Amino acid sequence: MQLPSLDMPSFPPGWVWLVGAGPGDPGLLTLHAVNALNQADAVIYDALVGEEILRCAPQGAVLEYAGKRGGKPSPKQRDISLRLIELARQGKRVLRLKGGDPFVFGRGAEEALALREAGIPFRVIPGISAGIGGLAYAGIPLTHRDTNSCVTFLTGHNASGEVPESLDWEAMVRASPVLVIYMAIKHLDRLVAKLRHAGLSDERPAALVSHATLPGMRVLTTTLGRAADDARAAGIEPPALFVIGEVVALRAAIGAGDPSAQPSPASCLATG
Numbered sequence: 001m002q003l004p005s006l007d008m009p010s011f012p013p014g015w016v017w018l019v020g021a022g023p024g025d026p027g028l029l030t031l032h033a034v035n036a037l038n039q040a041d042a043v044i045y046d047a048l049v050g051e052e053i054l055r056c057a058p059q060g061a062v063l064e065y066a067g068k069r070g071g072k073p074s075p076k077q078r079d080i081s082l083r084l085i086e087l088a089r090q091g092k093r094v095l096r097l098k099g100g101d102p103f104v105f106g107r108g109a110e111e112a113l114a115l116r117e118a119g120i121p122f123r124v125i126p127g128i129s130a131g132i133g134g135l136a137y138a139g140i141p142l143t144h145r146d147t148n149s150c151v152t153f154l155t156g157h158n159a160s161g162e163v164p165e166s167l168d169w170e171a172m173v174r175a176s177p178v179l180v181i182y183m184a185i186k187h188l189d190r191l192v193a194k195l196r197h198a199g200l201s202d203e204r205p206a207a208l209v210s211h212a213t214l215p216g217m218r219v220l221t222t223t224l225g226r227a228a229d230d231a232r233a234a235g236i237e238p239p240a241l242f243v244i245g246e247v248v249a250l251r252a253a254i255g256a257g258d259p260s261a262q263p264s265p266a267s268c269l270a271t272g
């Protein structure tokens with residue numbers, strides 16, 4: 001598909017562009033992301049970036065996987081950063097492609113700092129984060145004036161894979177009527193226990209949204225108290241978001257269709 005002719009930047013050799021690919025549906029790539037893909041010499045991509053998106057890279061581009069594979073540990077962050085630096089020093093246009101937005105629970109900041117330290121020029125191209133685009137596809141609004149003027153995004157596990165202990169759970173629950181938890185499946189029982197202990201009612205509406213924006217998207221609406229059992233019974237698997245708040249109840253009233261039933265065409269997009 002030819003996009004309207006826009007004045008898009010050229011990708012200089014020796015640069016690294018840290019690019020967000022959005023939550024999965026190729027139609028949620030930004031024009032900047034497509035423009036970057038069209039020009040890249042090397043694409044270093046994460047687990048949640050689909051094949052249709054990678055097809056936007058030129059035929060001769062090197063595609064390197066840098067995500068988690070089959071339960072094995074992910075490549076060390078330092079090794080990924082060093083690889084970006086190495087490729088840039090070879091004069092390649094290096095595209096670091098991440099699911100969602102590179103600066104939202106995506107280690108983009110660590111890579112940007114490593115590039116800065118190594119003196120490699122880079123730019124950051126934001127993407128639609130799963131917690132925003134994914135929930136919209138699921139028909140769950142993040143805000144409504146009657147329910148909340150604040151949303152909190154948090155991760156279900158920290159760098160060492162544990163539920164973040166440094167969070168002030170009571171304060172967070174008091175302050176934020178809507179919580180969106182990334183990477184929530186591994187510790188779902190413990191997260192639910194933390195939230196209940198922090199004062200949230202078992203009856204608080206909640207939902208799990210897995211493979212959001214993709215053809216296999218699943219939306220499970222439940223309550224905080226039932227969430228872990230319902231997720232197990234339904235076989236909800238990562239990648240998934242766990243959202244807790246009255247906005248979940250609006251899903252039924254909004255009656256959103258399932259846009260993932262009509263995914264964007266898988267053919268590659270081209271700018272220019």
Ligand SMILES: C[S@@+](CC[C@H](N)C(=O)[O-])C[C@H]1O[C@@H](n2cnc3c(N)ncnc32)[C@H](O)[C@@H]1O
Pocket residue numbers: 023024048098099100101102103104105106128129130131134181182183184209210211212213214238239240241
């Ligand atoms: C390492 S984080 C990366 C987040 C990403 N940078 C973003 O902005 O969306 C991975 C987590 O994002 C969430 N996620 C990413 N893509 C998703 C999708 N298509 N459906 C549901 N959750 C998704 C899941 O919670 C997953 O465990």
